[in-house]
Structure formats: C-alpha cells, structure tokens
Amino acid sequence: MFLRNDAVNRVNLHSGVQALAQGAGGVFVLVYFLQAGLTIPQALIAYAGIMVGRFIIRPAVLPIAKPLGIKPMLVAGAIAQALPYFLLAEVKGVGWPLFAVIGLWALAGVVYWNAYNAYFSAIGDAEHRGHQLGVREALVAAAGVLGPILGAWALIAAGPRWTFALVGLIELAAVLPLIGLPNIAVPPSAPGILRLARPAAIYNALDGLMDASYVYVWQIALFVSLGESLAAYGGAMALAGLVGGGCALLLGRHIDLGFGRRAVWLVFGIGAASVLLRAASLDHVWLAVAASGLTAIFMPLLGPVIGASIYNMAKASPCTLRYHLATEAGWDVGGVTGCVACAGVIHAGGSLSLAILFGLPAVLACGWWLRRLYPA
Numbered sequence: 001m002f003l004r005n006d007a008v009n010r011v012n013l014h015s016g017v018q019a020l021a022q023g024a025g026g027v028f029v030l031v032y033f034l035q036a037g038l039t040i041p042q043a044l045i046a047y048a049g050i051m052v053g054r055f056i057i058r059p060a061v062l063p064i065a066k067p068l069g070i071k072p073m074l075v076a077g078a079i080a081q082a083l084p085y086f087l088l089a090e091v092k093g094v095g096w097p098l099f100a101v102i103g104l105w106a107l108a109g110v111v112y113w114n115a116y117n118a119y120f121s122a123i124g125d126a127e128h129r130g131h132q133l134g135v136r137e138a139l140v141a142a143a144g145v146l147g148p149i150l151g152a153w154a155l156i157a158a159g160p161r162w163t164f165a166l167v168g169l170i171e172l173a174a175v176l177p178l179i180g181l182p183n184i185a186v187p188p189s190a191p192g193i194l195r196l197a198r199p200a201a202i203y204n205a206l207d208g209l210m211d212a213s214y215v216y217v218w219q220i221a222l223f224v225s226l227g228e229s230l231a232a233y234g235g236a237m238a239l240a241g242l243v244g245g246g247c248a249l250l251l252g253r254h255i256d257l258g259f260g261r262r263a264v265w266l267v268f269g270i271g272a273a274s275v276l277l278r279a280a281s282l283d284h285v286w287l288a289v290a291a292s293g294l295t296a297i298f299m300p301l302l303g304p305v306i307g308a309s310i311y312n313m314a315k316a317s318p319c320t321l322r323y324h325l326a327t328e329a330g331w332d333v334g335g336v337t338g339c340v341a342c343a344g345v346i347h348a349g350g351s352l353s354l355a356i357l358f359g360l361p362a363v364l365a366c367g368w369w370l371r372r373l374y375p376a
Contacts, residue, residue, distance in 0.1 A: 007123040008132050010177040016139030017174035023147015025167030027237050031223045037093035041343035048339035051332040053106025069183040070119045077112025082171035089161040114328050118321040121314035122184045145238050152234025190319035197323045200310045201330035206366045208331040212338025213359030221352040225288040236292040267305045268367025271298045275360045279353040
C-alpha cells in the first residue's frame with residue numbers, strides 16, 4: 001500500500017505546509033514587485049537573477065552534503081526558504097533590499113530543492129511513485145486553495161510586512177514534519193552520473209523555459225487583467241487550486257498501472273490548449289478568471305508525470321543528490337533563458353499575450369522529450 005511509507009507521508013505533509021506558504025506569499029511576490037515600483041521586465045529579470053545565483057552557488061552543495069547527508073541539507077534549506085520573506089517588504093524598487101532578497105532566495109533554493117528532490121527520490125517506492133506523487137500534488141493543490149485567500153486578505157488588511165512575516169513563519173512550521181526522518185548518506189563518488197542525468201537535465205531545461213512563461217508571466221498577466229486587485233487575484237489563484245486538486249490522485253494511479261506515455265500525451269495536450277486559452281483571455285476579466293481555473297488542471301497533473309519518471313531514474317542512479325544537482329542546473333538554464341526572453345519581448349513593446357505564447361513551443365517540447373523517458 002502506497003500510504004505505508006511513513007517517510008514519504010511526512011515529506012508530503014511538509015510539502016503541503018510549504019505549499020500553503022507559497023500560496024499565501026509565493027504567488028504574490030511578482031505582484032508585490034510591481035506594486036513596489038518594479039516594471040514587468042525588471043520583475044522577470046529579478047527572478048532570472050535568483051536562478052543565476054542558484055547556478056553559481058550549486059557547486060558548493062556537494063562538498064557540504066558529503067559529510068552531513070541529505071536530510072540536514074533538506075532541513076537547512078527549508079529554514080532558509082523562510083528568510084527572504086522577512087525582508088521582502090523592504091523592497092521599494094531597484095535597490096539593496098531587492099538584491100538581498102534575490103541572494104537569499106538563490107541560496108535557499110539551491111540548498112532546498114536539490115536536497116528535497118534527492119531525498120524524495122531516495123525514500124519513495126518505484127512501484128508506488130505515481131500514487132505517492134498524486135497525494136503530494138493533491139495536498140499542494142488543497143493548500144493552493146486556502147493560501148491565496150489568506151495571502152490576499154492579509155495583504156489588504158495588514159499590509160506586506162505582517163503578511164510576509166506570517167508567510168515566513170509558515171515556512172518555518174513546514175520543517176516540523178521533517179524532524180526525526182532518517183538521513184540519507186551521499187556516496188564519496190558516483191561514476192557516470194552526468195551521463196545518466198543528461199536526459200532528465202534536458203527535460204528540466206525545457207521545463208524551466210516553460211515555467212518562465214506559463215507560471216511567472218501568467219501571474220503578472222492575470223494580476224494586470226484583474227485591474228491589479230489583490231482580492232480578485234487571490235480569488236482566481238484559489239479557484240485554480242480548487243479545480244486542480246483531485247486530478248493528480250487519479251493520474252498517479254494511472255501511471256503506476258503502466259500507462260506513463262499515455263499520461264504524458266494527456267497532460268501536455270491540456271498544457272498546450274491552456275497556453276492558447278490564457279493568451280486569448282487577457283482582455284476579458286471573466287475569461288481570464290475562467291482560464292486560471294480551467295488551466296489549473298495542468299500543473300497538479302504535471303507533478304506525477306514528471307516525478308514518476310525522473311524520481312525513479314534518480315533512485316536507480318549511484319547518487320540521487322548528484323543526479324538532481326545536474327537536473328536542477330538544467331532547470332535554471334531554461335528558467336533564465338525564458339525569463340530574459342519574455343522580459344525582452346515586453347520591454348520591446350510586445351504584449352503579455354505574446355509572452356504567454358512563448359510557452360507553447362516549450363510545452364510541446366517538454367511533452368515530446370518526457371515521452372522518451374518512459375518505456376514504450
């Protein structure tokens with residue numbers, strides 16, 4: 001039974017609490033940057049700066065993790081994820097608080113996500129991977145319903161300083177389920193790991209390219225389309241979480257039954273259609289809200305489809321941490337490329353709809369490449 005793995009259950013609970021923080025604070029970061037005086041291209045370049053910082057810091061992770069193991073890095077990264085929120089409200093345009101936030105998020109992200117993915121790969125069960133990821137994505141989606149409502153209300157009622165401080169405390173609370181988990185050792189060497197990780201790293205680069213448009217530009221576009229109303233934006237993001245909630249559980253079971261390639265076609269077909277719907281919706285408020293809800297099916301479904309393949313390949317490799325250091329580097333390269341390209345288009349006078357359409361070839365390329373990672 002896929003729920004018998006206590007370590008996976010506790011990491012999934014951690015993911016749910018962490019997703020609550022992201023829903024209450026993370027989805028409002030780009031929105032806050034705009035309200036703090038940054039232009040849309042500057043906000044996207046700030047996100048690209050975080051990814052560049054992650055890429056530069058990443059080589060330092062392995063020497064630190066070797067003597068400690070993966071779990072202490074995961075805990076340290078989870079704590080570090082809270083730190084930028086305590087400084088975020090000080091950002092007032094381009095200045096030292098913005099650069100400090102970029103640096104803190106780069107450090108937190110490179111420690112947390114590499115350790116998280118390596119740990120989840122190691123503790124999960126290959127035969128139940130789709131189910132276990134489905135549970136995680138369902139918890140994340142449920143938190144995605146409550147989080148944006150809480151965040152929008154707090155920003156309106158209490159302002160950014162108190163709101164982001166609360167989000168930081170929720171991030172710290174997400175550490176609690178990790179206490180007492182077993183450690184995972186990092187082997188001294190892992191011959192051939194870069195060759196083994198290359199297919200997944202290429203996919204992650206395409207995924208980062210897709211996320212720049214599908215996630216970041218869309219958050220900005222939705223906020224602008226809703227008249228820059230925090231209440232309306234929070235409600236639309238909550239609707240998105242509500243629609244996507246149960247889909248991941250069903251798809252995870254489908255993948256574990258051996259229908260991975262079929263699931264890839266289904267998920268990325270939905271993704272391609274949702275890009276077109278989003279791009280067409282921006283001049284119509286209610287259509288934009290509907291697009292946010294209907295296209296939210298894509299992201300919760302994406303987790304089990306990606307993870308069931310890449311996590312299992314990482315588990316079969318000589319070192320899950322080294323494997324994900326390579327794949328996460330790919331994501332950073334794709335994310336920087338996408339954010340800079342979209343920022344350039346918008347700075348040159350292009351519309352947000354055009355920047356969203358940049359995600360279409362990335363979605364199609366992701367689906368084509370990920371299908372290759374599943375057995376026929």
